[in-house]
Amino acid sequence: MDTTDIAIIGQGPAGLSAAIYTARAGIKTTVLGCDPKVAGNYDIDNYFGFPDSITGKELIELGCSHAAKFGADLRCEKVLGIYHNDQGGFDIKTDKKKVSSKAIILATGVSRVRPGIKNISEYEGRGISYCVSCDGFFFKGKKVFVLGEGIFAANQALELKNYTSDVKICTQGKKEKITESYAELLKNEHIEILSQKVVELKGDNFLQQAVLSDGNVMDVDGIFIAMGEASSTDFAYALGITTRGVFIEADYDQKTNIPGVFAAGDCVGRFLQISVAVGEGAIAAHSAIAYLKEKKAAENQG
Numbered sequence: 001m002d003t004t005d006i007a008i009i010g011q012g013p014a015g016l017s018a019a020i021y022t023a024r025a026g027i028k029t030t031v032l033g034c035d036p037k038v039a040g041n042y043d044i045d046n047y048f049g050f051p052d053s054i055t056g057k058e059l060i061e062l063g064c065s066h067a068a069k070f071g072a073d074l075r076c077e078k079v080l081g082i083y084h085n086d087q088g089g090f091d092i093k094t095d096k097k098k099v100s101s102k103a104i105i106l107a108t109g110v111s112r113v114r115p116g117i118k119n120i121s122e123y124e125g126r127g128i129s130y131c132v133s134c135d136g137f138f139f140k141g142k143k144v145f146v147l148g149e150g151i152f153a154a155n156q157a158l159e160l161k162n163y164t165s166d167v168k169i170c171t172q173g174k175k176e177k178i179t180e181s182y183a184e185l186l187k188n189e190h191i192e193i194l195s196q197k198v199v200e201l202k203g204d205n206f207l208q209q210a211v212l213s214d215g216n217v218m219d220v221d222g223i224f225i226a227m228g229e230a231s232s233t234d235f236a237y238a239l240g241i242t243t244r245g246v247f248i249e250a251d252y253d254q255k256t257n258i259p260g261v262f263a264a265g266d267c268v269g270r271f272l273q274i275s276v277a278v279g280e281g282a283i284a285a286h287s288a289i290a291y292l293k294e295k296k297a298a299e300n301q302g
């Protein structure tokens with residue numbers, strides 16, 4: 001397992017800004033994440049210092065080279081889960097490896113992806129869930145689907161096997177993109193992969209059936225949406241971080257209620273703008289640096 005002092009989850013403006021501060025302070029910094037939404041060819045007209053505008057892609061490229069210049073290790077890896085470890089730090093599972101860190105800055109933006117099922121809103125909280133760690137328990141012994149493709153969905157399906165044996169993945173018509181080792185894990189756990197789309201939901205008050213694009217109707221008690229990537233709320237639940245809907249609760253210093261975990265940018269849900277994300281990233285880094293110093297001093301005394 002790799003080790004680092006601070007792991008920053010998210011390579012958008014908040015994460016990169018935090019990395020510039022922590023790496024420049026000489027702290028071993030690992031940034032996990034890729035393809036920030038802002039990094040398209042969108043013109044950013046309102047960010048300080050760029051009167052002729054700059055594209056999101058250019059801004060992120062500059063941010064990456066700035067953080068790398070101070071020694072931050074930028075890795076294009078998707079985080080699947082974060083857990084407390086026995087050393088008072090955190091173990092992070094990515095789609096490529098495991099990283100152990102003393103502190104964490106969550107800078108994941110907001111990325112809940114809703115599938116285009118016509119009556120999905122009627123069943124949200126009544127069989128439709130976006131978080132296995134939060135709601136898997138309520139589906140003990142029931143029939144469940146995971147909607148999505150790729151390693152995030154595969155991982156969610158495997159986690160659901162802790163609660164029920166009847167788990168299927170529905171890729172919503174997309175081609176499944178998992179590694180051979182994950183395909184093997186799914187096969188060993190008897191998790192079937194459906195390539196049709198769920199187009200409509202049925203049930204009196206609570207989800208009972210899913211109508212598929214080929215006209216088949218299947219009995220199902222719960223559908224877990226795992227499109228896109230694991231969100232900060234998934235991590236929050238596993239770590240015991242207080243949330244406000246899909247947002248992380250962070251105080252004035254970007255501290256969450258869990259010592260050693262800080263949050264910045266859109267995932268905190270204040271004013272969803274680059275300037276705010278960059279500012280909060282700097283504050284989160286400042287707080288994380290102080291936390292690591294205090295932790296080290298306490299360890300030296302003990």
Ligand SMILES: Cc1cc2nc3c(=O)[nH]c(=O)nc-3n(C[C@H](O)[C@H](O)[C@H](O)COP(=O)(O)OP(=O)(O)OC[C@H]3O[C@@H](n4cnc5c(N)ncnc54)[C@H](O)[C@@H]3O)c2cc1C
Nearest residue numbers: 010012013014033036038079108109265266272273274277
């Ligand atoms: C089309 C568009 C145009 C915009 N235009 C403007 C504008 O003109 N001006 C302005 O100020 N703001 C604009 N915004 C808003 C701005 O992009 C956001 O406020 C800003 O990007 C937030 O930064 P962030 O770092 O908090 O999150 P993001 O930029 O969303 O970055 C989050 C990062 O976390 C990563 N991530 C998430 N989950 C995981 C995971 N499980 N593992 C690894 N990585 C993960 C994501 O892939 C991404 O890299 C625009 C947004 C969009 C979508």
